[in-house]
Amino acid sequence: MSNIPLKQSGVRWLWLAIVIFIADIAIKLVVMDNMGYGWPNRIEILPFFNLLYVHNYGAAFSFLSDQAGWQRWLFTGIAFAVTAMLTYWMSKLPSSDKWNNIAYAMIIGGAVGNVFDRVVHGFVVDYLDFFWGNYHWPAFNLADSTICVGAAMIILDGFSSKEKSKA
Template identity: 85%
Template sequence: MTEQTFSLKQSGVRWLWLAALIFVADIAIKLVVMDSMGYGWANRIEILPFFNLLYVHNYGAAFSFLSDQAGWQRWFFTGIAFVVTGMLTYWMSKLPATEKWNNIAYAMIIGGAVGNVFDRVVHGYVVDYLDFYWGTYHWPAFNLADMTICIGAGLIILDSFRKKQPS
């Protein structure tokens, strides 16, 4: 039992604090947006010539993928998030805590996925609030959870190009 406990303390699951931090920050920001902003594009707050804050619902996944469906996608994306979270947590348990790149990437993906799952389960949609645009073209609105998922995926890709030290 002591050997198992020691093993977990030295594994990548030690980085799950980052996932928890991302989850809490994501939910807190979404609650502030929902409580303090009016819904929709007409209520956006112009911050910069290329950036607005706004409050919109996303019933789909990235870029509103499948948002026009009857509702089955809510549980489909929730299921995918649970599977991915479980898989990444398992991988973290097999990595040493010193393997920072992948552990940070996995924790970022887990934190973002759980933040969006929380929205799907509690609200039935994901709260988005970041709107970047150029001229009249608007990038699909997104949130902190989406950003951390993308950054985590990018870190995994970058790590695949890094030269590894032989063990």
């Protein structure tokens, strides 16, 4: 990573993180204002998908959700650290490195969206419920989706970078 003028660096892609953050918060507000809480109030969309308003006090897959509340601040701190690290990495990348900058911006936008929920509400609002038969994937949201897609993009880039360096 080299020293790139800020205007030509990957931080120019932070607009995408802002769009993801705004969309995530807007959807969550619509869900909170218009849906009843919990399973009885689900909206059946497809044979394998519901809209379902639930609170997640933990992290992915409700990890540590049964704890006393300290996890809220742990996950907030982790999100701030990851956001700072990815923003720094973006500042070292040229804005033309679209793949990595998009991946980092997706993770940042999602992380900040979930941090907003943790700080303002004390929990993350989840609303996407996919299932097969009686097996339900843990409910999630747009922020979770963009974090996962961004992380997958980074992993794929790591594999393609290794292939390029072998060639």
